[in-house]
Amino acid sequence: MPTTIVWFRQDLRVWDHEPLFRAARRGQVIPIYIFERSLLHHPEACAAQIEFILRCLYALDLDLQKLGGRLILRDGDPVEILPNLIAETQAEGIYAYTDCDRIYSRVRDAKVIKRLTERQMRIRWFDPPASIDDLIAYPKYRDRWYADMNSAITPSPEKVSVPEEVVSDRLPTLMELGHQPDQKFIPAAGTEPARILLKEFFETKAKSYYWQLSYPSAEATTGLSPYIKVGAISIRECVQYAKAFTKDPDPKIRLSSKQLISRLRWGSGFHQRFRYMPQLEVRSLYTVFDEDGWDFDPIHYQKWQQGMTGFPIIDAAARCLLATGGWKELNFRSRAIYSSFLSNLLGMDWRYGALHFMQHLIDGDCAIDHYQWAMQAGVTHCVDKSWTRIYNPGEAAIARCDPEAKFIKRWLPELADIPIEKLGGNLAAFGYPAPMLDYKQSRKERVKQLEKQRSIFREQKNVLPYLARMPDYPIPFPLSPEQIPNWLTEQNPPLFPHALDLESLDLEQAIKLRTWLVAHVEIQPHKANTLKPKNEPPSKAKSSRKAKQQPDSPFRQLSLFESM
Structure with missing residues (x-):
């Protein structure tokens, strides 16, 4: 045999x-x-x-x-x-x-x-489903992804016979592998717990998932990202389970299931980019960004890591990451705001941020996290884009992502008694650290820098000469x-x-590669919200606009630090 x-x-x-x-x-x-x-x-x-x-x-x-x-x-x-x-x-x-x-x-x-x-x-x-060797344009890859995800799931073997004479080492402890436990909660492991989470998501969260993704206190995510990262459950199984709900009678569940499938596809797309260009693990996509260099201030970096920046939404994200590993509560929007602060407002190399994330994320995924860190720093999907999303870490971010301050007050108990409308300002009078930077000035400097750097390659049909090797x-x-x-x-x-051997690609192949490096939907900068005291009624005009608002398109949210 x-x-x-x-x-x-x-x-x-x-x-x-x-x-x-x-x-x-x-x-x-x-x-x-x-x-x-x-x-x-x-x-x-x-x-x-x-x-x-x-x-x-x-x-x-x-x-x-x-x-x-x-x-x-x-x-x-x-x-x-x-x-x-x-x-x-x-x-x-x-x-x-x-x-x-x-x-x-x-x-x-x-x-x-x-x-x-x-x-x-x-x-x-x-090759895992939707991981391919050939260079194809991104729209064709998207078709390939759906085809692979809709193909039959491979069943488990009926029997696995292992030769008796083959001896196994025992399962080591974490300390025997040279690491110390850091008190983070470890989710139940294996395939069955992943399936339970998937089932519970559609039973309890799917009606609100689409609308609550930006709110960390809602804990709206599936919690599947650690399992997908280690392969305890396949992406294809998740997609096929979710697909059954795309025809659910409830339109909210239909939207959420489609959004979840899109996020799973985006995660696969990041891995395919890394298959083509593994250098993205250690370099920025375009050479100019690393050649120009980045600032680094070890004191500022430490404050950012420990949650002592003076901006509550940033500090809450920092402490949540350190305490939990981020796999549930630190959703994609919180991660995006937290990362943008380091790279765009403090001007530090995005790789220092990715390093810190990967050292603490239970769902840390090199391709997804590295590419998204670079994206939040403004150095990836920018060949055909004239603006940069730089999050305002003060009032605007709180109003958009944590309007009731549940997330902030959970992770910053010292601010429990501070009125919500004051959380976006200088809290030094309350014994909290003063803001470590001026947002408007820092943003102005970063935008000027990015404009100069991007002008070298923006709108180029052939971007090969500008890509990192x-x-x-x-x-x-x-x-x-x-x-x-x-x-x-x-x-x-x-x-x-x-x-990919970038030196050997012809113009047709270069154009195909370019489709992986641009945004495929038109996204406009988000209009800032403001914090208002709870007892202050909105104006009639604002109330009218709010009543007429429709749900955002599921394709507007490109920030994806986790698989779903």
Whole structure:
């Protein structure tokens, strides 16, 4: 009976898992997960997310046991472990999904391929749904995404037979992996808890999700983002479950289900951008932004991290992230406002913000978070855009996202007795830190800077000359050239899957790539709201306008720091 190794990475499930299903159908299976020190001690490693992964691995092992199998654990370098395991077990080869999560992952997989080839061993790669090698225009990718998501879900294997002689390491603790618990709440792990969240969302939240996404205190999100990140549930399963509600009799539920599906698609789109251009993990999209350099003030950075900026909506977001890992309450709008403050108003490199987020987000996803950080800094979707969304962190942000100050007062209890209408101003008289910057002046300086930088490439049909290239040594930020990690053993390391070779693209291909770097809907700057005391009635004109307002289009909200 043939034996196949199935290498689990970002796919910790037995349902909708094509490599596992195919391997089990052809014979015995060795399902393996390898703890890689280069990932565990990456500068952006998050202790809470690693703890969640440990619990998902425990749940995966239980699911495999129900099928007659078990999970095999190893600790070390896959380049050494996998060929040796093939030799020891006489396995025919390895099945695995491609992994474009980080540059490290692609360098590692290229090394695995090389080592296996040298030893005349085989590996078969499977692309996850809606992850493709060919360069196509974004509108065609959108069609491909829907086609892949509507295709049949791969069932779990009927049986998983693991050779008895293959021994597994025990599941380590977080501390044994070199991390300390940071007291964040860890959600229940595995596929079944993810399915319960999805079901509960449509039972209890779907009527309000579409309208409450911008309000962190509403906790309107599904809570699925940590599960999708580690692959405890597939995006396709989520899409097909949500699709059933797009024809619900309740129009509110129909809108919310379509919005959720759109957000899942946007998340896949960010991953596809990283498949094309992995350099976006460590560089801004256009070279001018990094060449001009960024400001960095360690004291201001620390105040931003700890929630001591003097702007309550920013400080509440900071403390929520540190305390919870952000997976439920720190929604996309809160993350956008918080990030815009660092890059646009303090003028700091967006990569410092992404670093802090990734170190604390339980749902941290390199492609989504890095690209969205760059987007909030104004350095991505700007080739055909003349304005920049820079959030006002004072009264306007509170009025728009936390008009009852529930989020602020939950995370800043020292402001519990401050009237809502005063929260957008200077609160130094109440013993709170004074605002650390002048919004209007900081915004003016940032807009002037962006206008100058963007003028170099704006409206260019061919943007290739202006795009960032992969560095010779793609060192994780913020490591210095003297801190090259041990997995970077050569200049311009081979990657698998391969990145786009920007130098070889012709004009037609350049135009296709450009479609990935622009906004596909017309979005105008948001009109600022104001805070009013609760007992102050709105004017007749405002009341009339409010009564006539229609729900915003689901395609107006492009800020997406989480998958849904």
